[in-house]
Amino acid sequence: MIELEFKHYLYLVMLAVAAGAFVLKLLKKSNVKQAPSREILNKDRKPGQWMPESYQFPIPPPFLNWDIEKTRPLPYRAFKHKYTITMGIRNMELDLWIELDNEWHKYHNDKVMRAQTLGNDVYGTYPEARAAAFELLDEFWNYLPARYPSLFKQLPTGMENLVTGEVFKFKNCNPDDITEDPMLMAAKMVQDDLAIMIEGSDGIYYLKAGAIILPGFWRFKDKKGMPLHEIHTSGDVPKYNEKLHSGMAKFFTRLTCDKPVVRNNYFIQTDDELAWSSSIGDEKEDVVGWYTADAAKSAQQLYFRSERQSLRRLPKTGAIVFTIRTYFCPISELCEEPHIPRRLFNAVESWSEDVKEYRGYYKFKDALLPYLKEKAEEQEKRGIIEEKEPSVYPF
Numbered sequence: 001m002i003e004l005e006f007k008h009y010l011y012l013v014m015l016a017v018a019a020g021a022f023v024l025k026l027l028k029k030s031n032v033k034q035a036p037s038r039e040i041l042n043k044d045r046k047p048g049q050w051m052p053e054s055y056q057f058p059i060p061p062p063f064l065n066w067d068i069e070k071t072r073p074l075p076y077r078a079f080k081h082k083y084t085i086t087m088g089i090r091n092m093e094l095d096l097w098i099e100l101d102n103e104w105h106k107y108h109n110d111k112v113m114r115a116q117t118l119g120n121d122v123y124g125t126y127p128e129a130r131a132a133a134f135e136l137l138d139e140f141w142n143y144l145p146a147r148y149p150s151l152f153k154q155l156p157t158g159m160e161n162l163v164t165g166e167v168f169k170f171k172n173c174n175p176d177d178i179t180e181d182p183m184l185m186a187a188k189m190v191q192d193d194l195a196i197m198i199e200g201s202d203g204i205y206y207l208k209a210g211a212i213i214l215p216g217f218w219r220f221k222d223k224k225g226m227p228l229h230e231i232h233t234s235g236d237v238p239k240y241n242e243k244l245h246s247g248m249a250k251f252f253t254r255l256t257c258d259k260p261v262v263r264n265n266y267f268i269q270t271d272d273e274l275a276w277s278s279s280i281g282d283e284k285e286d287v288v289g290w291y292t293a294d295a296a297k298s299a300q301q302l303y304f305r306s307e308r309q310s311l312r313r314l315p316k317t318g319a320i321v322f323t324i325r326t327y328f329c330p331i332s333e334l335c336e337e338p339h340i341p342r343r344l345f346n347a348v349e350s351w352s353e354d355v356k357e358y359r360g361y362y363k364f365k366d367a368l369l370p371y372l373k374e375k376a377e378e379q380e381k382r383g384i385i386e387e388k389e390p391s392v393y394p395f
């Protein structure tokens with residue numbers, strides 16, 4: 001009898017040890033992942049649903065010696081000898097989210113003037129994007145004064161611009177005190193145009209807020225409310241369905257808060273207007289496009305337009321912020337830089353027929369190509385040849 005009881009006792013101890021080991025193993029496994037359960041939930045979330053995440057975008061260091069009068073725009077020359085249609089995204093260095101320089105005043109003045117005259121044609125926020133737009137303002141509140149302390153100051157109720165004296169109220173205040181559209185407030189702080197994409201219950205992203213005030217070739221009023229694919233197909237972006245659509249849809253679903261990206265593009269413009277390229281038609285016309293444009297008469301009329309775009313997921317609302325910063329300079333200035341005329345010549349010549357149509361090739365080729373060729377040959381005579389070109393271009 002005593003022997004039987006001892007056996008039972010032994011079985012019980014063995015069972016307890018095994019159960020303990022199992023629990024320990026489980027705990028160890030969960031420690032390895034170290035992610036709060038809600039962030040795992042967002043990974044497998046239902047379309048259109050988002051649980052707020054604890055992620056905090058790091059506060060950047062101040063931009064060393066940044067000066068609103070002296071800091072020059074970055075020389076993005078985002079073209080290769082051969083053009084290929086790809087998403088062209090790369091990881092963004094977090095400190096470099098927003099780039100400001102000595103053209104800030106021009107961009108800001110153009111924005112203020114155009115927002116006044118064009119109103120909701122150039123900016124606006126759908127009710128379902130309002131929380132995301134205020135989250136964007138909060139992100140600017142954290143980022144801009146830290147990165148550009150000579151331009152911005154945090155206030156308990158919002159932000160002060162130390163150069164223009166503008167005060168933006170968007171925090172800890174009575175909703176009645178907020179009289180301006182949040183996207184317009186955000187756009188007045190930076191040189192970028194801004195858009196917010198919100199995921200619908202169909203898993204598709206929609207343009208639900210924006211301040212698209214210096215877009216050059218497209219209009220916020222034509223695209224607001226649209227799904228991502230229609231934004232692109234309505235503009236006849238070449239090979240969108242074949243080469244971009246599915247990759248972009250997957251990218252948008254999977255983008256995480258800690259892994260923002262950037263991409264650059266480039267266009268040739270046949271006038272010097274940053275905000276709206278009037279060569280393709282009056283901004284107020286119903287339909288605008290390259291087909292209405294006159295052919296450029298000389299290279300002096302041509303401008304190089306290049307956008308640096310960033311995409312970031314906001315942690316609280318899960319909305320995606322799209323920033324579009326345009327860099328703009330005369331082609332003649334660009335061609336003074338080593339290797340540029342040959343590379344741009346090759347790039348433009350490599351465009352396929354649909355890309356040519358989309359980018360207005362036939363309206364500037366006769367002014368652009370002989371000029372690029374002449375400039376390239378001048379450089380090559382001086383020994384600036386393709387074989388000596390650095391293989392990493394300054395994007």
Ligand code: HEM
Pocket residue numbers: 086087088089195197207217218223231232234235236237238244248251263264265266311322
């Ligand atoms: C991964 C993200 C994205 C990729 C890869 C992409 C790709 C492209 C490409 C290839 C073009 C043709 C011009 C160029 O080369 O840039 C284009 C045009 C355009 N994209 Fe995107 N895009 C992205 C996100 C967005 C978002 C979030 C918006 C929201 C506003 C947007 C709005 C537009 C517009 C309005 C155009 C001009 C269309 C027109 O000509 O009417 N894109 N995009």
